[in-house]
Amino acid sequence: MPAASAAAGPGERERESEFESEFDRDTALTLKEPGVYHAEVSGGWSIVSAVNGGYLTAMLGRALAGTLPHPHPFTVTAHFLTATRPGPAVIRTSVARTGTTLSTGSASLHQTDEHGRETERIRLLGTYGDLTRLSDSVRTSAKPPVLPPPEQCVPVADAPDGALPGDLTMLDRLAARLDPDTVGWALGRPSGRGEVRGWFALADGRELDPLALLLVGDALPPTAFDLGLAGGWVPTIEYTTHVRALPAPGPVRVAISTRNLAGGFLEEDAEIWDSADRLVAQSRQLARAPRG
């Protein structure tokens, strides 16, 4: 926000420049050699029994943004191979093509496993561009989710004991509030529709940008809970996000739904709408259904 910075007094400017968000700190990378980054996976984004896949996708997305000439993920797909652990990691990127308006590349996250062997945890493929250069034309037939105002929604951190299983560390970093109509599962009364809706922001006030949107589509409780499969882990196999516009400041509204729970797998579709009523991202993931 350059205008605000310019208008602020020296003290305020200093505070702004010192502010480092949890998200930026925990996705920070150190360039080791061209295209290769050292990363430190934070334990602060653990949820249930794993490090959150959206957080990890954003970390790899940052690495690819550093390697490709374009700044913003337009479409990013991550495949989760083995469980990433908090601690050091190496991210290797590979450029497939650099063009005038779009560039494409891959990134892989590796860690040393308990036997001292380097193991690939995540492989990602993405095409990047510059969202500030897109035309202003919008013909979106989708409608934003209808949600009560945030103060009438339920903070995720207020879930009753046991409603969310396992490690809940990540919740401290999220200012997420769920539509009361989609939290019945927390009280043992899932709707069965496979829908979760809510408001989302980062708890420390960092505004959402295209990299942070890679987190958002995987940051609300899984639709499997609303399908009556609460209590289990819903491991993501693959997670694709299309970032379609720069989000306006403020919290976003997120609507997640599952239409096809079958054969032990399910998809989760998320739409993310900003404060200016723009559909800023669409994501889909394929996940294993919990045994319920």
Added chain:
Amino acid sequence: MPAASAAAGPGERERESEFESEFDRDTALTLKEPGVYHAEVSGGWSIVSAVNGGYLTAMLGRALAGTLPHPHPFTVTAHFLTATRPGPAVIRTSVARTGTTLSTGSASLHQTDEHGRETERIRLLGTYGDLTRLSDSVRTSAKPPVLPPPEQCVPVADAPDGALPGDLTMLDRLAARLDPDTVGWALGRPSGRGEVRGWFALADGRELDPLALLLVGDALPPTAFDLGLAGGWVPTIEYTTHVRALPAPGPVRVAISTRNLAGGFLEEDAEIWDSADRLVAQSRQLARAPRG
């Protein structure tokens, strides 16, 4: 169909074994060294001004099926880098992980460009499994598209002259019939809804299998035509398909929709339903909107 083969007379068996479908012939690969395949991109799947992306995805999908220990694509994402041309190509695969139930790997298609340089055309990332080993449980809340019977639908090849621009070679290989309610664009009267629905089969009668489903989600006319942007090419940037079940024999029903045409890009969501009313695949692509 082993039962049918066993019951057939020798003549019929011979005919069966001699039958090679256009799809299988045109996605056939020759192993050059472990993980590396020679391919011959056919001109028979050209449409408008390019080789169809679904056909090419199926070809790379076949290469990855040859490299990974699991037979069926569960989730496959292709990024289209430069225009693939009919003619020879090399596909290189890379294994990310092989597990008990799932395996993941990458594949890249390369061709020699007009300057004699090897150029990457497509990069693909996929996770494979065995669809025959999934549980029978189905809890699909999505409903199959409501379509008139095939005889009341409009063969794609019957489009009036000029309604589909450019090269229409691929249409000879498809037995696709569109819901009359979604073909107004061919007569200059697009509905503006961004929907295309129809029946789909391969023209030579080859039954659809998981690899062929990778073609189907990109084989009907683009929703952009129904949005009133007929006449232009809609280049796919990225195309992801989840194959969720083995399709039953017979034609499938396909419903494609676009909810967000903005900034010069659009997504296309396809659902593919088989003759047993199973949602066998869900695909989404990000494409550039034609200028209209």
